[in-house]
Amino acid sequence: xxxxxxIMVIGVGNEFRHDDGVGRAVTARLAERAAxxxxxxxxxxxxxxxxxxxxxxxWENAGLAVVIDAAHAEPPHPGRVHRLALEDTRPARTxxxxxxxxxxxxxxxxxxxxGRLPSRLVVYAVEGADRSLGRxxxxxxxxxxxxxxxxxxxxxxxxxxxxxxx
Numbered sequence: 001x002x003x004x005x006x007i008m009v010i011g012v013g014n015e016f017r018h019d020d021g022v023g024r025a026v027t028a029r030l031a032e033r034a035a036x037x038x039x040x041x042x043x044x045x046x047x048x049x050x051x052x053x054x055x056x057x058x059w060e061n062a063g064l065a066v067v068i069d070a071a072h073a074e075p076p077h078p079g080r081v082h083r084l085a086l087e088d089t090r091p092a093r094t095x096x097x098x099x100x101x102x103x104x105x106x107x108x109x110x111x112x113x114x115g116r117l118p119s120r121l122v123v124y125a126v127e128g129a130d131r132s133l134g135r136x137x138x139x140x141x142x143x144x145x146x147x148x149x150x151x152x153x154x155x156x157x158x159x160x161x162x163x164x165x166x
Contacts, residue, residue: 005163007043007156008062008118012050012069019078019128019141022148023047023068026124029149039153040160056111062118064159066152070141071125078129079140081148086121122155124148 009030011023027045039045042063048054050069059065071082086108111117126148129138137145 005042005160006062006064007040007159008059008065009039009043009045009152009156010055010058010065010067011045011047012055012067013047014049016133016135018130018132018134018136019126019138020070020131021135022070022126022128022137022141022145025137025142025145026068026148026152029145030152033149033153037153039156042160043156052107052110055107056114056116059111059118059121060116063163064120064122064156065118066122066124066155068124068126068148068152070128070131073127076129077127078138079144080127081144081151082123082125082127083151084123084125086123087119120159124152 009027011025011027013020013023015021015024024047027047030039031045046058048058055067059067073080073082108117108121126141126144128141136142
């Protein structure tokens with residue numbers, strides 16, 4: 001498999017901290033859907049607790065990396081989805097941050113310095129309502145899981161199709 005054809009879909013978060021588990025919920029939904037609608041060859045579903053070193057290792061040299069993570073924003077709008085697409089550029093500063101302490105800008109810059117930036121990075125940041133200890137997503141976040149799975153699938157299929165044309 002060439003580097004450009006490698007596609008990583010990474011659900012970030014902790015399923016034992018309510019809405020922080022949204023990334024894992026989306027990758028689980030994609031895995032369920034794969035029985036009827038398999039993702040293109042080269043697409044891999046992974047989960048990560050949010051450790052920057054693991055995250056960078058997962059997306060290293062990928063043609064496309066799609067990251068789904070919980071976010072915090074002021075003022076909060078639980079369930080709101082922010083989509084950021086980065087193609088060898090610095091991310092714009094936004095009012096949302098990851099729920100893991102390391103901001104997207106810092107993770108991307110660290111990845112760039114280490115030579116581990118994917119060719120294309122798409123981040124879905126979902127504003128959460130509850131990150132206390134416990135399982136299960138809040139209603140506004142859970143209501144977005146199917147929509148997010150479809151959006152991620154579209155990104156992956158679009159990337160795979162563009163690779164086939166080149």
